[in-house]
Amino acid sequence: MEPITRGDLQEDRYSRFRLIPWWDQSKIASCRLLVVGAGALGNEILKNAALLGFRKVIVVDLDRIDESNLSRTVLYRTEDIGKFKADVAAGAYCKIASDAVVRPLVDNVVHGCGLGIFEWSDVIIAGLDNREARLWINRSAWKVNRPWFDGAIEGINGVARVFVPGVPPCYECTLGEVDWALLEKRMSCNLLALEANDDGKTPTTPTISSVIAGIQVQEAVKMIHGLATLSGKGYIFEGLNHSSYTVEYTENPDCMSHYTVPDIVHLTASSRDLTLANLLQRARADTGSDDVVLEFSRDVIQKLVCPSCGSEQETYAPAGSIRLQEAACPRDGHLRTVVSIHGYSGEEDFGHRHLDQLGLPLLDLFLARSSHREIGYIPYGDAPQVLGPLAMEANPA
Numbered sequence: 451m452e453p454i455t456r457g458d459l460q461e462d463r464y465s466r467f468r469l470i471p472w473w474d475q476s477k478i479a480s481c482r483l484l485v486v487g488a489g490a491l492g493n494e495i496l497k498n499a500a501l502l503g504f505r506k507v508i509v510v511d512l513d514r515i516d517e518s519n520l521s522r523t524v525l526y527r528t529e530d531i532g533k534f535k536a537d538v539a540a541g542a543y544c545k546i547a548s549d550a551v552v553r554p555l556v557d558n559v560v561h562g563c564g565l566g567i568f569e570w571s572d573v574i575i576a577g578l579d580n581r582e583a584r585l586w587i588n589r590s591a592w593k594v595n596r597p598w599f600d601g602a603i604e605g606i607n608g609v610a611r612v613f614v615p616g617v618p619p620c621y622e623c624t625l626g627e628v629d630w631a632l633l634e635k636r637m638s639c640n641l642l643a644l645e646a647n648d649d650g651k652t653p654t655t656p657t658i659s660s661v662i663a664g665i666q667v668q669e670a671v672k673m674i675h676g677l678a679t680l681s682g683k684g685y686i687f688e689g690l691n692h693s694s695y696t697v698e699y700t701e702n703p704d705c706m707s708h709y710t711v712p713d714i715v716h717l718t719a720s721s722r723d724l725t726l727a728n729l730l731q732r733a734r735a736d737t738g739s740d741d742v743v744l745e746f747s748r749d750v751i752q753k754l755v756c757p758s759c760g761s762e763q764e765t766y767a768p769a770g771s772i773r774l775q776e777a778a779c780p781r782d783g784h785l786r787t788v789v790s791i792h793g794y795s796g797e798e799d800f801g802h803r804h805l806d807q808l809g810l811p812l813l814d815l816f817l818a819r820s821s822h823r824e825i826g827y828i829p830y831g832d833a834p835q836v837l838g839p840l841a842m843e844a845n846p847a
């Protein structure tokens with residue numbers, strides 16, 4: 451195998467890794483890594499990835515750095531307060547690994563990231579603090595068939611888990627009644643987001659994030675090398691009693707996450723060039739059937755309708771991106787009714803809309819479903835705008 455590193459300096463940098471018999475630096479260097487979250491866990495994940503020589507990285511985080519982050523984030527400095535975590539993390543990454551290309555995405559992973567971002571990656575490592583985002587990553591990872599490495603920390607305890615699509619149990623299988631109750635607390639029954647809760651204010655330390663992120667990234671390195679991992683299991687670490695053990699989860703036969711799109715097609719067009727009607731036409735041709743429905747990756751709130759005065763407001767925003775307070779009628783204060791859409795069959799009146807006018811993120815996946823075939827379409831003309839220089843490193847579809 452050809453080392454893909456440059457010159458003696460790089461040879462030297464990774465020389466200690468090469469002493470590990472199964473180690474293959476080129477596998478790490480060519481791996482496309484998606485890191486979701488750039489907080490306490492995310493910083494340690496990124497630090498490890500940079501030191502190990504991961505060179506193609508996307509980092510997603512919506513938040514800005516505040517002073518309370520600085521005790522647990524090795525990549526941030528006092529002068530970074532107020533800046534976006536994803537931007538600063540990407541810059542710091544390249545200071546450790548100068549030959550890496552790191553694309554920061556300042557966005558909410560649930561509402562703002564197209565499934566094409568997941569599909570771009572080989573490996574997804576998450577440093578998150580809430581179940582909603584984990585559930586979204588789990589379902590998205592299954593759809594595009596990518597493994598993901600979860601971590602969770604509280605106090606000086608934590609857990610690292612590995613979920614591989616097609617090999618349940620998955621993250622959703624592990625959720626119990628309490629988890630579902632907490633998940634539902636975040637979302638009202640009509641797809642509106644409720645008042646922000648205390649997510650992100652979990653007590654954590656840099657020591658436990660270091661332990662758990664270390665396991666997460668190490669498991670990813672093992673998987674890249676074809677070694678057995680914690681797939682479908684969790685590694686629990688209890689700092690107070692120095693105990694650690696592996697837990698096995700049970701598959702839930704009714705789990706909603708267990709779906710992988712059988713065929714994914716990269717369209718050359720971008721979202722602004724294609725209407726829903728255009729895409730449906732393409733899907734009809736590809737499936738050889740007129741009986742095709744296009745399914746969106748997530749529900750879209752098409753409009754808000756006031757039950758009192760009858761006024762309507764078109765929104766075209768993803769479910770959960772509009773807060774309950776914003777749904778009040780500006781004329782009379784009544785809570786407006788949400789009209790949501792989740793696909794297009796050719797009958798609806800919004801077929802003339804371009805794919806970028808639906809409230810869905812760029813580089814998203816549209817699933818065409820006929821009675822005998824399913825094809826996922828990703829408008830890959832969006833890739834330069836979303837992935838930047840990493841668009842050239844796209845997975846061939």
Ligand SMILES: [Zn+2]
Pocket residue numbers: 618619620621622623624702705706707708
């Ligand atoms: Zn499952």
Ligand SMILES: [Zn+2]
Pocket residue numbers: 756757758759760761779780781782783784
């Ligand atoms: Zn009204």
